[in-house]
Amino acid sequence: MDLSSIGEFGLIDRLKKRIFRPDRRVVVGIGDDAAVLRQSSEKLLLLTTDVLVERVHFDRRIQSYRQIGWRAMVASVSDVAAMGGEPGHALVSICLPADITVEQTEEVYDGLHSVAEEYGFSIVGGDTVSSPRDLVISVFLTGEVREENLMTRAAAQTEDLICVTGQLGGAQAGLVMLQSLKDKEKTPASAFPENEWQQVRDRHLWPRPRLREAQLLAREAGVHAMIDVSDGLAGEVGHIARQSGVGAEIWEQEIPVGQQTRRLAEHLGISPLDLALHGGEDFELVFTMAADQRRRILQAVTEETGTSIAVVGKVTAAQEGINIVSSQGDRIPLVAEGYRHF
C-alpha cells in the first residue's frame, strides 16, 4: 500500500494502534502537540537520542524493516542502561522516502515496539515526515534512575579493574559477512556454513541491550564508571579515561571474543582483536570497579543473569595514557578507530 493512499494522519492512526501499550503514567499519548507524563519525584530523569541513517547505519538490502526498527530502539535502551537507569518513554521521528510502503513502515514500528514490549516501556509520540531519498529514524528515550544508582563515564578511579560483559566483535563480524554475501563476487563467503555464523549474524541483526546487567551493576557501590559499547572497546575505554581524568591498560589476551566470531574473522581475513577493539554496535557494557570487590560483583551479576563478565584491564594514572598489553607482553598505545562519521 502506498503511503499516499492513506496520508500522514492515516499512517499515524495505524501506527498508533500497533504501538499502543497500557501505561498509567501516560496522561496524553500520541496525537497531541506533546506527550504528557506523570513523573515520580525521587528519581533523576534521563534523556537520550540515537539517529539511524540509511546508507550510514543500515542497508535495506541487508536488514529487514523490522530489524532496522529493532536496532534503532536498542541503541537508546543501551544508553539508558549504561547510566544505570530504567527506560521511561520513547518518541520516534521517521523520515520516509517515497519508495517505502505502508506495510514496510509498519514493520519498522513493529521492530521499535518489540523492544519497548520486551523492556517494558511505551512509545508515546513522534513525527512522521517525507524524505527525498533516505530512510532516517530518530529515537528519543527518557529513563529514570535513583541518584545513588547513577552511572557515568566520569567516575573511574585509578587501580579500578576494567570489565566487559559478554563478548565483543560479533556485531561487526556479522555485518562484514552480510555485506560480503550481498556482493558475492568479492568474496566466496557462501562457502562458510550458515549454522557456523548464525549467532554472529544475529549479533548484528538482533542486538540486545544489557539492561538487567547494567541495573545490577549500578546498585553496587564498588562499580564506578560505565558506558555501552557502540564504537568498539578502544573508543569506549578512551571515553571513560578522558572523562574520568585517568589512563588505562587493556590486556589483549583477556578480551572476550567468541569462537564463532574468531572462526568467521579467520574466514574473512580480519583480526579478531581489531573487531573487538574497533568494531561497532556490540551493545555490551564496559565498566570499572574496585579490585577488592571483584569476586562478589562478578558472581552476583553472573548468577542473576547468566552473562559472563571478563576483566580486561585496569585503570592507571592519566599520564600513562591508554595502552594495550599484547599477548607477548608488549605495551602499545591504543588509538580508537571506531566508525568515523566525518
Place this chain on the structure above:
Amino acid sequence: MDLSSIGEFGLIDRLKKRIFRPDRRVVVGIGDDAAVLRQSSEKLLLLTTDVLVERVHFDRRIQSYRQIGWRAMVASVSDVAAMGGEPGHALVSICLPADITVEQTEEVYDGLHSVAEEYGFSIVGGDTVSSPRDLVISVFLTGEVREENLMTRAAAQTEDLICVTGQLGGAQAGLVMLQSLKDKEKTPASAFPENEWQQVRDRHLWPRPRLREAQLLAREAGVHAMIDVSDGLAGEVGHIARQSGVGAEIWEQEIPVGQQTRRLAEHLGISPLDLALHGGEDFELVFTMAADQRRRILQAVTEETGTSIAVVGKVTAAQEGINIVSSQGDRIPLVAEGYRHF
C-alpha cells in the same frame, strides 16, 4: 573548515561550548550516554519532537544555517507552548552531509541555541552523524506543566468560541515569495519593494512561538482546547474538532490576515484566505473558550503581551461537521489542505 579535519568528537566539543547554559537541574549534560536531569514532582512532564528535512522543510539556498536551526527549535517550543507548558531541556540529533563545513554546522547550533536562550532552557545532548545527501535536524524537547494548566486538543466544548493569536498566512506568503525570487524567470518578483514584505519574509525566516500567550491562556479556566498552527487554520481546527468530538464553524471575514500578507498575496496571485486556511508554520495558537468569558480573557492576554486575538468562529455539534461561512454568508464544508508529506 572540513568536518573531517576535527572529526565527530572534535565537533561535539566545539558545539558543547557554544550551547552551554548554566542550569542547576542538569546533573550530567552533553558527553555521556544520556543527559541526567533533576525533576520536580508537582508537574507533568511533556515530550515532543520535530524533524526538519532538507528539500522538504527547508532549502539551503533560501534560508541561512542559523535560520534553519532557529526554525527547527521553534517548532518544538511551539508544541510545548500549545500544551500550556514551559520548555524544559532539548536534545538535538543532526545528520550532516559531506558538503557542510564546521562553521555552517556551528551556525545551525547558534540558531538552535538562540531559541533556547530566548525562551530560557538548555540543550543537554544529542547525536551527530553523517548523512549521504540531505541535512536532517531532529529536535526533542521536554517541558513541564501543572496538571491544572494542561491544554490539549481534545477539550473543546459546543458553543465555545474559536480564537487565533496574531495573524495567519504570513509564513507561507513569505516562503512563496522567497522561492519565486530564487527562480526569477518564473515571476518578476523583484519588482515588489523589499520593505513592503520584510515582516512577511521574517514570518517564514524567523518564526516565533507564542509561549507567553499560551501560558497566560492555559491559566484561564475558560480556555478549553489549544493547538499551534503548523499546517494552516483548517487543519488545526480539524484536529481540535476530531479529537474533541465536536464540529466547527469558521467565519471567513474574521480570519486575521495582515496588510503586508494581503498585498504580497495579490502580487503573487494567491488568495489570502488560502494562505490562512492551508499555509503552514505560522506558529500562532488556535484555542477555544467559553463565550461568556470572551472579554476578560482576550483583554488579559492582549494587555500583558500586546498580541491581538481574533475570534474566528465557534464550536458546533459534531454532526454539523466543519464549515466555513463566507463573507457572502455561504456555508461551505472546510477541508484541510496543509502540506502533504505523502
